[in-house]
Amino acid sequence: MKYTSQAVAKPYFIGAMGLFVAQVLFGLIMGLQYVIGDFLFPHIPFNVARMVHTNALIVWLLMGFMGSAYYLVPEEAETELHSPKLALILFWVFLIAAALTVIGYLAVPYATLARITGNDLLPTMGREFLEQPTITKIGIVIVALGFLYNLSMTFLKGRKTAINTVLMIGLWGLAIFFLFSFYNPHNLVKDKFYWWWVVHLWVEGVWELILGAILAFVLIKVTGVDREVIEKWLYVIITLALVSGMVGTGHHYFWIGAPEFWQWWGSVFSALEPVPFFAMTLFAFNMVNRRRREHPNRAATLWALGTGVMAFLGAGVWGFLHTLAPVNFYTHGTQITAAHGHMAFYGAYVMVVITMISYSMPLMRGRAANSNKAQVVEMWAFWLMTVAMVFITLFLTAAGILQVWLQRVSDTPLGFMATQDQISLFYWMREVAGVVFLIGVVTYLVSFFIKGEERAA
Amino acid sequence: MSSTFTTSAARNIFYGGAVFSFLLFLALTFRTEQVLPQRDQRAQLDNPQVVAGKRIWENNNCIGCHTLLGEGAYFAPELGNVYKRRGPDFIKAWIKGQPTGVPGRRQMPQFNLTEQELDDMVAFLKYASEINTAKWPPNIEG
Numbered sequence: 001m002k003y004t005s006q007a008v009a010k011p012y013f014i015g016a017m018g019l020f021v022a023q024v025l026f027g028l029i030m031g032l033q034y035v036i037g038d039f040l041f042p043h044i045p046f047n048v049a050r051m052v053h054t055n056a057l058i059v060w061l062l063m064g065f066m067g068s069a070y071y072l073v074p075e076e077a078e079t080e081l082h083s084p085k086l087a088l089i090l091f092w093v094f095l096i097a098a099a100l101t102v103i104g105y106l107a108v109p110y111a112t113l114a115r116i117t118g119n120d121l122l123p124t125m126g127r128e129f130l131e132q133p134t135i136t137k138i139g140i141v142i143v144a145l146g147f148l149y150n151l152s153m154t155f156l157k158g159r160k161t162a163i164n165t166v167l168m169i170g171l172w173g174l175a176i177f178f179l180f181s182f183y184n185p186h187n188l189v190k191d192k193f194y195w196w197w198v199v200h201l202w203v204e205g206v207w208e209l210i211l212g213a214i215l216a217f218v219l220i221k222v223t224g225v226d227r228e229v230i231e232k233w234l235y236v237i238i239t240l241a242l243v244s245g246m247v248g249t250g251h252h253y254f255w256i257g258a259p260e261f262w263q264w265w266g267s268v269f270s271a272l273e274p275v276p277f278f279a280m281t282l283f284a285f286n287m288v289n290r291r292r293r294e295h296p297n298r299a300a301t302l303w304a305l306g307t308g309v310m311a312f313l314g315a316g317v318w319g320f321l322h323t324l325a326p327v328n329f330y331t332h333g334t335q336i337t338a339a340h341g342h343m344a345f346y347g348a349y350v351m352v353v354i355t356m357i358s359y360s361m362p363l364m365r366g367r368a369a370n371s372n373k374a375q376v377v378e379m380w381a382f383w384l385m386t387v388a389m390v391f392i393t394l395f396l397t398a399a400g401i402l403q404v405w406l407q408r409v410s411d412t413p414l415g416f417m418a419t420q421d422q423i424s425l426f427y428w429m430r431e432v433a434g435v436v437f438l439i440g441v442v443t444y445l446v447s448f449f450i451k452g453e454e455r456a457a
Numbered sequence: 458m459s460s461t462f463t464t465s466a467a468r469n470i471f472y473g474g475a476v477f478s479f480l481l482f483l484a485l486t487f488r489t490e491q492v493l494p495q496r497d498q499r500a501q502l503d504n505p506q507v508v509a510g511k512r513i514w515e516n517n518n519c520i521g522c523h524t525l526l527g528e529g530a531y532f533a534p535e536l537g538n539v540y541k542r543r544g545p546d547f548i549k550a551w552i553k554g555q556p557t558g559v560p561g562r563r564q565m566p567q568f569n570l571t572e573q574e575l576d577d578m579v580a581f582l583k584y585a586s587e588i589n590t591a592k593w594p595p596n597i598e599g
């Protein structure tokens with residue numbers, strides 16, 4: 001750690017990990033409700049568990065991005081953070097807002113939450129991933145503005161590297177596209193059309209800039225490869241990402257009432273979206289192969305390589321699987337979508353945040369890397385989580401193929417619920433893989449507390 | 458990468474590509490807005506029941522279990538075409554009769570909607586079922 005102010009990243013990472021645990025626990029609750037339908041009903045209905053699961057995911061990833069940026073931007077800019085105090089205040093505002101929102105989900109019926117938070121004044125609730133009360137959304141915007149102000153000031157007064165520039169564009173883009181969550185027209189088609197400007201333009205747009213920048217930063221640190229080379233790769237990757245991903249939004253416009261020309265535009269451009277993810281994999285392996293030093297933090301290197309591979313599999317391969325309109329006609333809104341959503345989120349964004357935590361946490365705790373013992377445990381966690389996620393994806397894909405076959409392709413289609421009964425075996429297996437995933441998460445947390453001989457930073 | 462391909466060239470390609478893609482996306486969006494009136498059944502929005510029904514849909518987070526035009530959660534049946542699959546009377550009776558309480562079966566909560574709210578919800582689901590979705594879903598089961 002070069003600048004003391006970088007340490008504000010630490011609470012963000014700890015908060016993120018806490019929410020990660022909550023996310024996975026609620027995932028397991030839902031996984032059980034899939035097969036034991038009345039589990040915890042009516043105390044935690046499925047939709048409530050789902051909101052906690054997905055919102056906790058998004059909030060902890062945002063915390064992870066913020067922590068990463070607070071660590072990364074000063075180091076790249078070669079200057080202290082503009083205001084560490086503001087960063088700490090915003091952390092608590094964010095954490096408390098998130099906690100209150102989750103308590104709201106769990107404590108009262110959603111309709112009550114909508115009423116007491118005045119949803120009818122500016123209705124934004126009740127849409128997937130954007131379930132937060134409007135006041136929470138406003139809170140998120142305020143936190144984001146403070147965060148961007150703080151980092152932009154830091155960026156402007158310091159050295160402007162490519163990594164910093166790309167990260168800042170990504171973070172500003174994240175905040176700007178979130179504003180579309182306040183646009184909720186009565187017209188259902190327009191509602192859905194612009195809803196994707198938050199969801200798709202995040203994960204297949206601006207977030208890829210953040211992903212690329214963080215990965216590039218960690219790769220420079222652990223491999224010692226020339227910045228020049230790494231920055232060139234970064235620009236190429238994010239160019240490919242935006243050129244394919246922007247118009248690629250069209251893969252969500254096939255069946256929601258939008259014009260049918262989107263079937264062509266969406267299919268063709270989104271079919272190119274795997275390319276930047278593939279480039280990212282090549283990038284990570286190439287840089288590690290050309291490394292000029294043996295960085296003592298081998299766990300961080302493993303996470304960086306894992307990000308490349310798993311993002312390509314989850315987003316690239318599993319995304320391509322159902323992105324062409326004639327295929328998507330059958331798979332739209334099935335377990336295939338869920339399979340892809342899980343592996344893509346895990347492979348790209350969960351893993352890149354953990355990569356950054358893995359690299360920077362030891363430095364913030366005053367050492368170059370954790371002890372060998374701790375790293376071995378961390379690598380166990382890597383494999384447990386990653387292999388479990390591969391199996392979750394495979395089981396959901398199997399469930400999805402059968403679902404499509406029984407309910408949509410068959411000449412004598414079964415109803416939705418009858419189909420679900422037929423495929424429950426795969427949901428049981430998903431749940432088992434989910435338990436392994438949780439064990440991986442716990443192992444990861446345990447690795448932070450393992451002592452042993454450490455090298456000073 | 459070769460040394461003739463400089464970082465500043467890469468950067469310029471990035472800015473150019475990003476701006477071009479964004480403009481292309483905006484142009485397609487503009488065209489979409491022009492075509493939408495023929496497909497999105499917007500005339501039905503003059504009916505206040507449809508608008509109220511959408512709000513009830515949102516305020517009860519139906520999307521947290523169901524899909525609507527294929528988007529949402531995958532725990533419970535598609536509702537974009539439920540009006541055609543089941544008809545208005547079934548939908549109202551169904552919502553009023555929840556939860557089924559069948560042991561081990563997936564449950565839908567009781568939302569305590571008034572008769573007026575049930576009619577609004579039906580109007581909204583009717584509207585949704587008439588949007589031109591390019592013949593999706595493949596069959597009535599959704």
Ligand code: HEM
Pocket residue numbers: 128203204251252270271273274311315316318319320321322323324328331332333334337340341342344345348349527528529
């Ligand atoms: C890291 C990047 C990505 C993430 C995190 C991600 C995540 C997701 C999620 C969560 C959904 C479900 C949205 C919903 O609930 O309605 C989804 C849908 C979809 N994704 Fe991705 N995705 C990524 C990249 C890609 C790529 C590169 C492709 C194409 C090659 C792709 C193709 C699709 C398609 C076609 C759907 C719609 C599925 C349907 O019709 O139900 N995704 N994605």
Ligand code: HEM
Pocket residue numbers: 024025027028030031034050053054057337338341342343345346347350430431433434435437438529530531532
């Ligand atoms: C412990 C294992 C996990 C289990 C059992 C689990 C289970 C589930 C279930 C049942 C759903 C709802 C599907 C539906 O709508 O019907 C869901 C949604 C989702 N989960 Fe998980 N989950 C787990 C871990 C994770 C992890 C680690 C991530 C992040 C990488 C994640 C990301 C998501 C996302 C993005 C959605 C929304 C998907 C969509 O709309 O397509 N889950 N999860």
Ligand SMILES: [Fe+2]
Pocket residue numbers: 200204248249251252
């Ligand atoms: Fe997408």
